[in-house]
Amino acid sequence: MPLPRWLARFNHHVTNHILGPLAYRISGWGVVVHAGRKTRREYRTPVFVFRHGDRFAIALTYGRDSQWVRNVIWADGCRLETEGQTFHLSHPRPFHDENRLTVPAFHRRILGLFGVSDFLELTVVEQSAEVTS
Numbered sequence: 001m002p003l004p005r006w007l008a009r010f011n012h013h014v015t016n017h018i019l020g021p022l023a024y025r026i027s028g029w030g031v032v033v034h035a036g037r038k039t040r041r042e043y044r045t046p047v048f049v050f051r052h053g054d055r056f057a058i059a060l061t062y063g064r065d066s067q068w069v070r071n072v073i074w075a076d077g078c079r080l081e082t083e084g085q086t087f088h089l090s091h092p093r094p095f096h097d098e099n100r101l102t103v104p105a106f107h108r109r110i111l112g113l114f115g116v117s118d119f120l121e122l123t124v125v126e127q128s129a130e131v132t133s
Contacts, residue, residue: 037070
């Protein structure tokens with residue numbers, strides 16, 4: 001069960017502004033840069049992210065119906081800033097992993113406490129050397 005929507009709204013207006021500037025530098029965190037479906041405005045969403053070769057799995061802490069997830073699926077991709085690098089990603093595929101085997105043991109426990117078991121997998125199309133933000 002994803003985290004409650006009221007917490008998502010709070011994080012969107014408060015926590016994301018604090019974590020956003022730091023998230024792309026911390027291992028296990030990243031910032032998804034995506035465009036709004038209607039406005040085409042650029043949005044930046046901090047996320048838990050896990051790399052597996054040429055793919056990334058992003059924990060869907062607020063579920064599959066979050067606006068950013070819908071935007072990324074609609075656009076067939078996004079940019080991801082993580083660990084000081086920018087990746088262009090495509091082919092988004094939501095999946096359910098009840099045991100959270102996609103993530104390292106430490107994160108598995110944390111996500112398990114919050115009942116997070118949905119993820120979005122994306123494939124790396126291009127990698128840039130450094131984040132410019």
